[in-house]
Amino acid sequence: MNICIVGGGHIGTTLVCYIKHSHPEYKVSLYTRKPELFAEEIQCNDIERNISYYVKPDLISNSAEKTAGGADIVFIALPHFAIEKAFGNIAPYVAADAFIGVLPGGGGCEFIFNKYFDNDKTLFGFQRVPFTAKLEKYGVETNLKSWKPFSVVGTLNTDRIDKACERIELCGLRTKKASNYLEIALTPTNPILHTSRTYELFSKHDVDYVYDTKFKFYVGWSDDTSETLLGMDRELHNLLDAMDGINTSAIRPLSEHYESPTIPALTAKINSIPTFQTVFAPMKETEGGYITDVTSRMFTEDFPWGLAVIRSYFEFFNIKAPTMDKVLGWYADYMGLEWYVEGKFCGKDLIQTGIIQNYDIKTKEELLALYK
Numbered sequence: 320m321n322i323c324i325v326g327g328g329h330i331g332t333t334l335v336c337y338i339k340h341s342h343p344e345y346k347v348s349l350y351t352r353k354p355e356l357f358a359e360e361i362q363c364n365d366i367e368r369n370i371s372y373y374v375k376p377d378l379i380s381n382s383a384e385k386t387a388g389g390a391d392i393v394f395i396a397l398p399h400f401a402i403e404k405a406f407g408n409i410a411p412y413v414a415a416d417a418f419i420g421v422l423p424g425g426g427g428c429e430f431i432f433n434k435y436f437d438n439d440k441t442l443f444g445f446q447r448v449p450f451t452a453k454l455e456k457y458g459v460e461t462n463l464k465s466w467k468p469f470s471v472v473g474t475l476n477t478d479r480i481d482k483a484c485e486r487i488e489l490c491g492l493r494t495k496k497a498s499n500y501l502e503i504a505l506t507p508t509n510p511i512l513h514t515s516r517t518y519e520l521f522s523k524h525d526v527d528y529v530y531d532t533k534f535k536f537y538v539g540w541s542d543d544t545s546e547t548l549l550g551m552d553r554e555l556h557n558l559l560d561a562m563d564g565i566n567t568s569a570i571r572p573l574s575e576h577y578e579s580p581t582i583p584a585l586t587a588k589i590n591s592i593p594t595f596q597t598v599f600a601p602m603k604e605t606e607g608g609y610i611t612d613v614t615s616r617m618f619t620e621d622f623p624w625g626l627a628v629i630r631s632y633f634e635f636f637n638i639k640a641p642t643m644d645k646v647l648g649w650y651a652d653y654m655g656l657e658w659y660v661e662g663k664f665c666g667k668d669l670i671q672t673g674i675i676q677n678y679d680i681k682t683k684e685e686l687l688a689l690y691k
């Protein structure tokens with residue numbers, strides 16, 4: 320099989336290592352902007368399995384033609400604001416019946432896919448990343464942690480799900496089939512988890528405030544944050560309930576996902592997840608301390624290409640989302656953006672986000688038809 324992975328970051332590099340290690344017989348190529356920073360052999364440490372392996376991918380290049388040329392399957396591991404450009408770059412070169420996947424598959428990828436790919440190509444998305452990954456050193460060494468037992472996968476063409484999962488499983492990744500792509504698009508991962516905590520950590524001061532220390536992101540997670548998180552999740556489920564005639568049962572409430580039915584239980588759970596203990600808040604050093612790093616993808620992806628996209632569905636169903644509005648309204652003010660006008664989610668700067676209103680979809684019928 321000819322496999323292309325797009326994005327030389329945490330997930331992309333780790334996926335290259337995992338697939339090539341599991342299937343040396345496949346051609347595995349990495350499409351990255353920075354091939355010159357890659358070692359000939361990449362070290363991957365699978366932390367919980369307590370093994371390390373060294374992998375030599377077949378090709379690491381910034382040429383879309385060489386890396387995606389003839390690819391049967393593509394895994395795109397990029398922040399969502401970078402997906403459209405990647406689609407455009409690889410589209411002319413992939414195999415005629417290629418499967419193009421986004422991990423995780425939110426951010427509105429389904430609204431742009433058909434602009435670049437003909438109907439013989441299939442978009443698939445993962446609800447969540449199959450593992451968490453953190454580079455030890457870019458291009459050289461990576462750590463893989465927290466394997467999920469399986470990944471829920473959906474396709475934009477619902478009748479191609481079997482074939483997609485078959486091809487993904489051939490890459491060594493275990494799958495479970497979603498009924499439709501909506502179950503991928505609206506799964507609340509980082510867009511709800513990260514934004515609720517970012518709001519809690521940074522909303523007490525303005526963007527120039529200098530903090531004494533750089534704090535951890537999850538350590539000290541509070542009941543207030545759990546309340547915001549569960550509030551946004553409840554609003555999401557109100558939206559799903561209004562989507563008649565389309566199965567969204569694969570989107571489990573976060574209280575179930577984290578096995579925490581109450582606010583204190585969720586707080587305790589998040590404070591106990593080992594992978595979370597080492598994650599730092601998006602902050603950078605400055606004179607006299609630390610300031611917010613608004614260039615982190617916790618700011619550049621999770622709000623404009625995550626929570627804002629989820630929020631944009633509500634406009635079609637006339638359903639309120641006060642907790643999301645609280646968090647998004649804070650973000651817009653903090654970043655000096657106009658996202659709300661007199662309380663309405665219609666500000667001019669939303670044009671720079673992934674919201675549905677930026678595409679040619681006018682009614683809820685048109686929106687839901689996309690997922691059937």
Ligand SMILES: NC(=O)C1=CN([C@@H]2O[C@H](COP(=O)(O)OP(=O)(O)OC[C@H]3O[C@@H](n4cnc5c(N)ncnc54)[C@H](OP(=O)(O)O)[C@@H]3O)[C@@H](O)[C@H]2O)C=CC1
Nearest residue numbers: 326327328329330331351352396397398401422423451452
């Ligand atoms: N890492 C994790 O454990 C988790 C990740 N995710 C999600 O998975 C996806 C991939 O995550 P991860 O690999 O950690 O992401 P990274 O932050 O490592 O970024 C991935 C790659 O995206 C490319 N990229 C970054 N910024 C830009 C830009 N401005 N323009 C073009 N390309 C850019 C770079 O590719 P290159 O190096 O080739 O230049 C970068 O290495 C994201 O959506 C993330 O939210 C979700 C949960 C956990």
Ligand SMILES: CC(C)(CO)C(=O)C(=O)O
Nearest residue numbers: 451452509513594595598
């Ligand atoms: C840091 C981590 C693993 C948990 O918040 C994550 O989700 C990310 O890198 O996007």
